[in-house]
Amino acid sequence: MTLRRYTEVDVFSPTPYRGNPLAVVHDAEGLTGEQMQRFAKWTNLSETTFLLPPIDPGADYRVRIFTGSEELPFAGHPTLGSAAAWLAAGGSANSEGIIVQECGAGLVVVRTDGRRFIFAAPPLTRFGPVDETIVLRIAAALRIPREHIIDTSWLVNGPEWIGVRLAAAREVLALHPDPSALGDLSIGVVGPHPTGHQTQFEVRAFIGEDPVWEDPVTGSLNAGLARWLSEAGIADRRYVAAQGTAIGYQGRVHVDIEDGQIWVGGDVNHCVTGEVDL
Template sequence: MTRSRRYSEVDVFAATPYRGNPLAVVHDAEGLSDADMQQFANWTNLAETTFLLAPTNPQADYRVRIFTASEELPFAGHPTLGSARAWLDSGGAVSPDGVVVQECAAGLVSIRVSGDRFAFQAPPLTRYEAVDESHLQRIADVLGIRREEILDSSWIVNGPRWIGIRLHSAQDVLELRPDPAQLGDLEIGVVGPYGPEATAQFEVRAFFGGDAVWEDPVTGSLNAGLARWLMDTGAAPANYVASQGTVLDRQGRVHISVDGDVIWVGGHVSACISGSVLI
């Protein structure tokens, strides 16, 4: 039955509101069917829309379901941080150790909260291996570059089916003009380093086929996978900042830090819209 439910829109991974990646959040989503959620997520026309529910795991503070315009995701980064902010703003409370625990289809995800800075514990990679040559040639064609410009690559799947691609420099990443018509089912994350004078150490871009939005402004899941891969291959330090969304006039900043064997992926989250929705 249609009823009024609390509704939020938050901006994730930017210190300045409206310069990061927006997220729609429907609170108290009990009673909505899978089809209801998918249809509403398609209607918002954002990269993701989330639905907050009571947890089924006693260790979790809340449960979330994450939808793109066309499918449900088991995990995604900016929806994780944005949902935590929306849940706290609706009356949730952080534990004494500063952690919120989210339940999603991929399992439990810990989120550290410090003011308006949130960071999620990167989930394990479910596919982490070399990319075959036929994929790499196809990716080079999609990106409009020569195959030899790809310095390194890896599958870095952690929910979304990302393939990580490393280029020589951040400028090379910024200059990419891929053809969205050729993306098909590919989900490509491209990274390149800045020089020592820059405030961010890397520029990141995320391209994917299948949805109306084909370049994501700022992407938590991708940056989580890139961090694991770049650190394992010696291409990145244990703590760094990645810039994303520059070509889309965003100011995304993703803060990567390591605590023991755990990678934390964080950034600012701003509350932007609060109201209700009939659904």
């Protein structure tokens, strides 16, 4: 066992403890994947990351990302939280304001102004229509009539999200999914707020695992939604999405599309700093 620097950060909210928490283990050399997975399960957070020296010479650091049950090649709030924790612990980027993270999905560029961190969304590995049998299953899981679902799309960029579009944010906020019908599906639901609202969209993410749970704020899902909504002509080139409202959080996801590249960002608050014996 070795004492290692340990950080917990809150991602995607301007207000500490109202976003999505992330555990970060620094200087994780020597840990096996099994040890990382066991610790990630123990933290009982949606994700735990482990920072390592990069293999690719173009990266500033390397990260491994674990949920309580599996390793992910990429995830949004772990990317932003890891970059912020790495920088706060003394990390020095090769380019000012630009951090290059190496992960299972390859190299991910992260920009920062010191508080807000923004990642360049990796390309979707699956994007397109969802089979009608799955859509019917989704409608049953969300406890809504099939005709209330305007459109669906696969939005896979690591996590296997299915995007579901409803007519209005109020419909998104009113959802009470049926856990027994969700199964292994990961569903991201989005609906627009009225003109003049402080955010353009309301987003909710339901993860079909045991137990079923709702993610407070989800970077990977919002990256996929940004492509889907922008290509459909529904989203502005720059917008803010709210997430977590229905479960008492204040997630704010900032999306900016520049020359076809989707940038997804949010505030990162440092909440816990110490050591872990691991």
